[in-house]
Amino acid sequence: MRKYVLFRVFVGIVVLLTIPFLSICDEDDVYSRKREMMVRTQLQGRGIKDKKVLDAMRNVPRHLFVRSNLRSKAYNDYPLEIDEGQTISQPYIVAMMTQSLDLEKGQKVLEIGTGSGYQAAVLAHITDQVYSIEIREKLAKKAEATLKKLNYDQVQVKWSDGYFGWEENAPFDAIIVTCAANHIPPPLIKQLKEGGKLIIPLGSTLLFQSLTLVTKTEGKPKTKQLLDVRFVPMVGEVRKENSE
Numbered sequence: 001m002r003k004y005v006l007f008r009v010f011v012g013i014v015v016l017l018t019i020p021f022l023s024i025c026d027e028d029d030v031y032s033r034k035r036e037m038m039v040r041t042q043l044q045g046r047g048i049k050d051k052k053v054l055d056a057m058r059n060v061p062r063h064l065f066v067r068s069n070l071r072s073k074a075y076n077d078y079p080l081e082i083d084e085g086q087t088i089s090q091p092y093i094v095a096m097m098t099q100s101l102d103l104e105k106g107q108k109v110l111e112i113g114t115g116s117g118y119q120a121a122v123l124a125h126i127t128d129q130v131y132s133i134e135i136r137e138k139l140a141k142k143a144e145a146t147l148k149k150l151n152y153d154q155v156q157v158k159w160s161d162g163y164f165g166w167e168e169n170a171p172f173d174a175i176i177v178t179c180a181a182n183h184i185p186p187p188l189i190k191q192l193k194e195g196g197k198l199i200i201p202l203g204s205t206l207l208f209q210s211l212t213l214v215t216k217t218e219g220k221p222k223t224k225q226l227l228d229v230r231f232v233p234m235v236g237e238v239r240k241e242n243s244e
């Protein structure tokens with residue numbers, strides 16, 4: 001009888017220890033299926049072809065870059081709110097911007113507007129030299145912690161005004177600006193390599209902007225408009241320049 005009770009206690013303990021483990025596995029499974037679906041329908045379905053970008057977005061756990069109450073929506077076809085009234089872009093826009101940079105392994109990329117850190121993590125799957133600047137301290141600190149927790153050691157985050165770029169690490173092969181400005185900050189052009197690419201939502205900072213791809217050609221920006229987008233505005237120095 002005593003043996004039977006002990007056996008039941010043992011089985012009970014094993015079951016109790018296994019349940020949380022199974023639910024974690026289940027959750028991972030659910031999110032990776034959602035991610036695969038996102039890649040097929042939202043990205044490949046809309047013409048994203050770069051294998052490096054598709055693989056990166058297949059791998060980054062986007063749900064861990066948003067607030068826990070929004071996790072189930074992380075792979076849906078729209079942007080989501082992060083802290084401080086800012087947003088993490090729609091998956092398609094992240095993919096499209098990343099693809100347009102034509103990044104290769106070993107190249108150096110600068111991001112302006114770290115936000116949640118998601119875009120930086122996507123870049124980190126393609127190259128191991130990712131620099132990202134965020135002007136809001138709370139977001140910079142939180143993104144840094146998220147990236148560290150997920151072992152994205154290739155990403156360096158700086159709390160600063162991205163208008164001025166990151167001189168010490170320049171020149172960059174590519175620059176991605178994930179907030180809207182009405183002009184291209186001149187320091188960013190300066191810190192871009194000859195032939196390098198920069199992508200930025202350009203135009204009115206409140207309504208729609210034109211996602212613009214810039215190629216530095218003979219020291220000057222050569223621009224090409226890709227599509228209309230809506231991004232949160234760039235703040236800081238860009239506004240001062242604007243009012244002068």
Ligand code: SAH
Nearest residue numbers: 113114115116118119135162178179234235
């Ligand atoms: N790329 C982010 C989303 C960016 S939202 C992601 O993957 O989650 C735009 C971000 O740009 C916001 O976090 C905002 O605080 C930041 N930002 C606005 N002006 C900036 C500036 N001058 N320098 C750096 N970051 C800026």
